[in-house]
Amino acid sequence: MSLRWTYAGRSHIGRVRDLNEDAWLAEPAFGAFAVTDGMGGHAAGEVAARMAVEALSERLAALTADATAAAAYDALEEGILAANRAILEEAERDPRKRGMGTTVTALMLLPAGQWALGHVGDSRAYLLRDGGCRRLTEDHTVVQELVRKGHLTSEQARVHPRASVLTRALGVEPKVPVDKRGGQLLAGDRFLLCSDGLTAMLSEGRLAALAGANGTAETVTERLVEAALAAGGADNVTVVVVDVEAEEPA
Ligand code: MN
Numbered sequence: 001m002s003l004r005w006t007y008a009g010r011s012h013i014g015r016v017r018d019l020n021e022d023a024w025l026a027e028p029a030f031g032a033f034a035v036t037d038g039m040g041g042h043a044a045g046e047v048a049a050r051m052a053v054e055a056l057s058e059r060l061a062a063l064t065a066d067a068t069a070a071a072a073y074d075a076l077e078e079g080i081l082a083a084n085r086a087i088l089e090e091a092e093r094d095p096r097k098r099g100m101g102t103t104v105t106a107l108m109l110l111p112a113g114q115w116a117l118g119h120v121g122d123s124r125a126y127l128l129r130d131g132g133c134r135r136l137t138e139d140h141t142v143v144q145e146l147v148r149k150g151h152l153t154s155e156q157a158r159v160h161p162r163a164s165v166l167t168r169a170l171g172v173e174p175k176v177p178v179d180k181r182g183g184q185l186l187a188g189d190r191f192l193l194c195s196d197g198l199t200a201m202l203s204e205g206r207l208a209a210l211a212g213a214n215g216t217a218e219t220v221t222e223r224l225v226e227a228a229l230a231a232g233g234a235d236n237v238t239v240v241v242v243d244v245e246a247e248e249p250a
Contacts, residue, residue: 015233040100076118101171
């Protein structure tokens with residue numbers, strides 16, 4: 001069975017911040033989607049987030065339509081590491097950009113029927129399937145470490161004042177471990193990629209209900225962004241929704 005996908009994406013500055021330092025990528029022609037969330041003074045976070053999207057897009061565009069999942073993992077890792085190098089070099093070149101960095105959560109959908117993810121930081125990916133909502137990424141944050149050790153619940157971590165302190169990001173060290181995972185694609189799958197400006201504002205239950213509701217990728221994206229804004233919009237909010245469908249026979 002051949003699969004196709006529809007998608008929508010939106011990034012909103014939120015209700016509090018002066019800058020939007022999130023970015024997102026959608027290249028449906030080659031099945032690449034990503035969310036990045038930049039950090040750093042003098043608007044450098046915005047630069048880092050955009051550089052990551054560009055480096056990824058360049059690397060993923062080079063994948064052929066018959067690429068295997070293994071090739072997609074390599075491309076995701078190479079794209080993320082290329083982004084890391086580019087950000088470090090740019091920060092070295094321009095002192096005002098010292099310390100800039102970004103998260104990256106990147107999804108590849110392969111026509112052969114697989115999905116592959118590459119991930120660094122605290123942006124997230126979810127898979128909605130069979131009425132369930134499964135988180136596909138682990139936050140690289142100090143509070144997530146505490147959740148893993150059983151010192152905090154994930155709800156406590158979500159509303160923790162230091163929830164956004166990262167343990168891993170692009171732009172910090174020349175080498176950064178990239179989390180990778182993947183699986184089979186099924187018709188009816190919905191993927192959600194988002195920045196922490198969404199997940200910090202909504203409980204997991206509310207997020208799952210809104211993301212899993214009926215509607216097009218466009219209306220679901222819109223509802224999620226609006227819900228984050230209604231909940232305070234304390235950070236930039238970025239949402240990408242991708243719906244996987246069976247291709248109609250010609
Ligand atoms: Mn953020």
